[in-house]
Amino acid sequence: MNHSILKQVINDQIEVIQNADIIERDYSFEKNVNYVLVGLRRSGKSTLLYKIAKELVDEGCDWSQIIYVNFEDDRLLGFTMNDFNDIVETAYELTDAKDIYYFFDEIQIIEGWEHFARRMADQKKRVYITGSNAKMLSAEMASILGGRYIPKMIMPFSFGEALDYKKIAHDDAALFTTSKSAKIRRACQEYVSDGGFPEAQLLNNKREYKKSVYEKVLLGDIMEREQVKNKMALRLMIKKIAETVMHEVSFNTLAGNVKATGTKTSTDSMIEYTAYAENAYLLFRTKNYVSKFAEKESIPRFYFYDNGLLSLFLVDKPSALLENAVAVHLKRKYEDDVYYFKSKQTGIDIDFYLPEQACAIQASYSLGDAEERETRSLISFAEKTEGVKKLIIVTNEEERSIEKDGHEIEVIPIHKFLLA
Template sequence: MIERKEYLADLISFKDKKLIKVVTGIRRCGKSTLFELYQEYLIENGVEADQIISFNLEDGIFGDGITSTELYNLVKERIVENRMNYVFLDEVQLVENFQKAVDSLFILKNCDVYITGSNAYLLSGELATLLSGRYVEIKMLPLSFKEYVSAFPEDSNIDRLYQSYIHNSSFPYTLELNRPKDIKQYLDALYDSIVLKDIIFRHRFPDIAMLQSVTRFLFDNIGNLSSTKKIADTMTSSGRKISVPTVEKYLTSLTECFIFYKVGRYDIKGKQYLKTGDKYYAADIGLRYNVLGTQRADQGHILENIIYLELLRRGYEVYIGKVDATEVDFIAINEYGEEFYQVAYTVIDADGATLERELRPLEAIKDHNPKYLLTMDYGPVISHNGIKQINALDWLLNKQMTM
């Protein structure tokens, strides 16, 4: 079992704080395992087993589901008096009006409440209103490249591990599967459960084939500017007529279940957010390969996707940057300020034109914020007038990078 150290540290830091801990993320990214790791930590640090109350709401014992009142009563009857109780509710969004049970447990003085959900609507609407200011969200992703590499301590071939990472998937359970056929079957089932359980069941979309076509379009266009009109026009031109409002509904549902992340654009010089030209990145490249096959794989965009997810893991708010007529792949913002990233699979060519092209957007930014060019080219860290060129795999592994 890979220790998800950063996420585990987040839970530990919020232990016994009067906040509901909400762990969100795509199905099978490791939320349940994180709860198991945290429960082990609690036991190792003096919490008795009867103080831990845990329910996975996907468990077959719940049949067709339970009400929020039944959930509350199930937990309440197990509460130990005069001691803190640690309540874990996995996939709680499956309970209708679950927010009422969560809020009722939260107000009990001896309950520390932790919940997970595989859909962003978990924190929308009534729950967000009811619990405003009383919860903290921990956004979970599948394995980082560094976490993936840690599962192969005997293998020092980082390039081979990277290829395995993007083809075999970053979902933790795929590490337990040895044959490509088994991994494919697992990813097929995972994809079907996301589309059917998290999208079709919730939104009652009548045309599953059209939803899958839009999903394939997004997988095939990671890193490209995409608009609802462009998607609608593409579907219509291929003989599948669809309206722009319907495309918008599909896109919302696909981002709600965390299979894709929508990234907006920001005008760096004008200091304003742009209303058009979003990009979409996939939560897992292995899932992309599983849906599309390996024939249409732009390695530069795949690397860009991996870098984007890593920036999210490191706690950045991420946008696409616009500088005059050029584009910066990512503006990464945290409490310390802004950083700028350009990503290219390689910048090595005969006349240096590729390097010049990739540096141009960063050179157009006239400030002293950190600027990085990440590539798969090997060599020492290079400075191009203050712009650091770093090997992307070294950056992903968080190796000490000095010039």
């Protein structure tokens, strides 16, 4: 790789970092540790690297010691695994310093990147990597990297981060102050509708931004990377999944729904395409805690990693958006310890079960006529499941405590739940 081009790429990127507005996030990084940051596009991974680079300079590092390469730069088209060492050689041409800090953005584009990353770690280099594909955290990659990097998943703004960015106070005093609480509630409705993409928070036309992110994920991270041939089937599948949020769906059903539009597909294709969407951090799934293994894998409930993306497909479905926001919040906090619980034998249907937290949660936009059904499921679940300690119903606005049959159920409005 031409070293002059690499120098230009690195120096141009340094200028970008120097002029960047750094958004504070709820993520922390240990000193002298190598990281792999993964997550949905535009969720803020690069900005976190900018922050780390600026902090290094504030602590005395010279900008020449910051070697930042974004592999989506068009000047790097044709870059291959064999070119990686040119980056190291170029770094030594730029600085005589002993300590050099390498930042590699969207490195998964380059096939074989993991072998270079392992060599860099073995040579005691300080390396920070980002990528937008879950395969970077696969067992195979973990085996190759051999524990030399700490993985960290970066998601779009949490509600608290969105409030911080908009400079809206959300401490206990604010929650109990009429005017400030009203601001929090209004911001929550926007968050549930528009999602948490950092760059979209202050935009007037958020929908166009969300559409551009979705198309980039769909076309670049799924269709192109996975070489999907039946592009229409993939688009229709994601639309159908959006319509099933709040409900479990089998791959057979997904295939049938897509075929009903006149588009050819198969159950195997639906299994493959959902895996692609999960790898690109577009979707994640919860499994039925009470099901047998085969059913756990074949009949999941799908959610979108960001409400803004889900809202592109929905018209006037506040219940689905509220439940998706709850799912994203739980995924952020508890990762894979989030299930649903549905039993044909008992009729119990619980939206979210956190076994390690001994907690069952229902999402209901408004209780009203649904109160009896929601409370009955929770109480029945608590009586039949050993060790359940906490029962919660998340609503749009309602807040109270329900005492029934010796059990207490907390009814929590979505804005407080997302700040918990």
